[in-house]
Amino acid sequence: MATPTISVAAPATPVLMPQVAAAELSAAVREALSNVERHAGPAARAWVLLEDLGGEVVLSIRDDGVGIADGRLAIAEAEGHLGVSQSIRGRIADLGGTVELVTAPGEGTEWELHVPTGGQA
Amino acid sequence: MVVDDHPMWRAGVARDLEERGFEVVATASDAPSAVRIANAVRPDVVLMDLNLGVQTGVEATQQIVAARPETRVLVLSASGEHADVLEAVKAGASGYLLKSASAEELANAVNRTAEGAAVFTAGxxxxxxxxxxxxxxxxxxxxxxxxxxxxxxxxxxxxxxxxxxxxxxxxxxxxxxxxxxxxxxxxxxxxxxxxxxxxxxxxxxxxxxxxx
Missing domain, CATH: 1.10.10.10 (Winged helix-like DNA-binding domain superfamily/Winged helix DNA-binding domain)
Incomplete structure (x- = not known):
């Protein structure tokens, strides 16, 4: 997934998880990254971090773009056209995981997706 | 000191560094000569390629740092060598840079390495x-x-x-x-x-x- 504008950080050893979870998680990352491409501004870079906490996998997607203004997400959600946020939240919720979204104007956007992998990974 | 098995890459990196005011005291094309030459010329910083043939840059790093712990090794690697980068860092390298880095980034990284800082990329x-x-x-x-x-x-x-x-x-x-x-x-x-x-x-x- 790494490109000149996307940096990927991960352990040297493979992170194992059920196939369904892996597919959903990678779809969620792709959605978050395409959102960066569309909304973060032309100069934005993105970083993906994959962590294996043993029993839980954490995927973080951060960009240094324009960020999302306070309340902007809620407005979009109310208007019913917040495809990305909803889609990512839905995918992760289906896996029994949680989503944190941190953003502020000028501060970029940071997703943290926590997904249980069941027992020791 | 620049260690890489590709002559053109080695020469290019050495030229970039010299243009930015660094003194390139030696170059080497494989691990055994890198260890031997580093022991002789005592460079401040060794720029180490990992993919050097039979003996890897990881082994060279370990031997150079063991012989003279104040030598700083900065790994320059192609992408996708994750496990090797980790081994090199465990063996004593103080940072790593992708070969896709610009000459400017390389010069900054060499400076920081010489000062004793760890050159940590997100990766x-x-x-x-x-x-x-x-x-x-x-x-x-x-x-x-x-x-x-x-x-x-x-x-x-x-x-x-x-x-x-x-x-x-x-x-x-x-x-x-x-x-x-x-x-x-x-x-x-x-x-x-x-x-x-x-x-x-x-x-x-x-x-x-x-x-x-």
Whole structure:
């Protein structure tokens, strides 16, 4: 997934998880990254971090773009056209995981997706 | 000193560095000559390619740092050599840069390495984090595995997410210097553990050889 504008950080050893979870998680990352491409501004870079906490996998997607203004997400959600946020939240919720979204104007956007992998990974 | 098995790459990197005021005291094309030449010319910084043939840059790094611990090794690697980068760092390298870096980034990295700073990319932070977690899940060996403090984990995660020391310092309300110290400390613990394990391995195998 790494490109000149996307940096990927991960352990040297493979992170194992059920196939369904892996597919959903990678779809969620792709959605978050395409959102960066569309909304973060032309100069934005993105970083993906994959962590294996043993029993839980954490995927973080951060960009240094324009960020999302306070309340902007809620407005979009109310208007019913917040495809990305909803889609990512839905995918992760289906896996029994949680989503944190941190953003502020000028501060970029940071997703943290926590997904249980069941027992020791 | 520049170590790489590709002559054109070696020459190009040496030229870039000299144009920016560095003195390139030597070059080498394989691991054994890198170790021999480094011992002779005592460079401040060794730029080390990992893919050197039979003996790798990891082995060369380990031997150079063992012979003269004040030598700083900065790994220049192609992408996709993750496991090797991690091994090189455990063997004593103080940072790594992708070969796709610009001449400017390279010069900055060499300067920082010479000053004793760890050159941590987001990718390396992810590898180091992963290594600590891997060690924590392994059955306890004879040498207790090193662990990260809560703050060190916090700092490494932010580096892995691409934040600069300055940005991290602001977010955690500490000084950039303290951020750098935390990053350095995560490397030192990993390298110390690796040396102790190598020494134990050598002793055990030495004893084995005596008995047979």
């Amino acid at each position: 390396l932070a992810g590898l180091v984090l992963g290594e600590y977690r891997r060690m924590a899940t392994e059955p306890a060996g004879r040498e207790p595995a090193p662990e990260l403090t809560g703050r060190e984990t916090e700092v490494l995660r932010l580096v892995a997410k691409g934040m600069t020391s300055k940005h991290i310092a602001t977010r955690l309300d500490i000084s950039p210097r303290t951020v750098e110290n935390h990053v350095q400390s995560t490397l030192r613990k990993l390298q110390l553990h690796n040396r102790v394990e190598l020494a134990r391995y050598a002793i055990e195998h030495g004893l084995d050889a005596d008995q047979h």
